[in-house]
Amino acid sequence: QVQLVESGGGLVQAGGSLRLSCAASGSIYMINTMGWSRQAPGKQRELVATITTSTGSTNYADSVKGRFIISRDNAKNTMYLQMNSLKPDDTAVYYCSADRPLQKYWGRGTQVTVRS
Numbered sequence: 001q002v003q004l005v006e007s008g009g010g011l012v013q014a015g016g017s018l019r020l021s022c023a024a025s026g027s028i029y030m031i032n033t034m035g036w037s038r039q040a041p042g043k044q045r046e047l048v049a050t051i052t053t054s055t056g057s058t059n060y061a062d063s064v065k066g067r068f069i070i071s072r073d074n075a076k077n078t079m080y081l082q083m084n085s086l087k088p089d090d091t092a093v094y095y096c097s098a099d100r101p102l103q104k105y106w107g108r109g110t111q112v113t114v115r116s
Contacts, residue, residue, distance in 0.1 A: 002026045002105040004096045009110030012086055016114075020081040022096030022107060033099040034072060034079045038092035038112075045095070049081065086114045
C-alpha cells in the first residue's frame with residue numbers, strides 16, 4: 001500500500017500563489033508516475049499535472065500551463081505543485097495520486113479556494 005498526504009491548501013486572493021505538497025509513504029517502490037488532479041463542486045475530477053519519478057518528465061492540463069509547476073523530491077518522497085496567478089476557476093479540492101503497475105493510489109485531498 002501507498003499512503004499519500006496532501007498539505008498546503010487554503011484561501012488565497014485571485015492572482016496569488018500557493019504551493020501544495022504530497023508526502024508519499026509505504027510501498028513507494030515501483031511508483032512510476034505521480035500527479036495532481038482537482039475536483040470542483042458539481043464537476044468531474046480533472047487531471048492537472050503529472051510527473052514521472054524516473055526522468056521528471058511533466059505534463060499539464062491546458063488550463064494550468066504557464067501558471068502551475070509540478071516537481072518532486074525523490075529523497076524526501078514528496079511531490080509539489082506550485083500554483084501561481086491563481087484564478088477563481090482554480091477553486092477545487094486538489095488530490096495527489098501515485099501510479100504503480102496495475103495500481104493507482106489517491107490522497108484525501110486539500111481544499112484550495114481562490115477569492116475574486
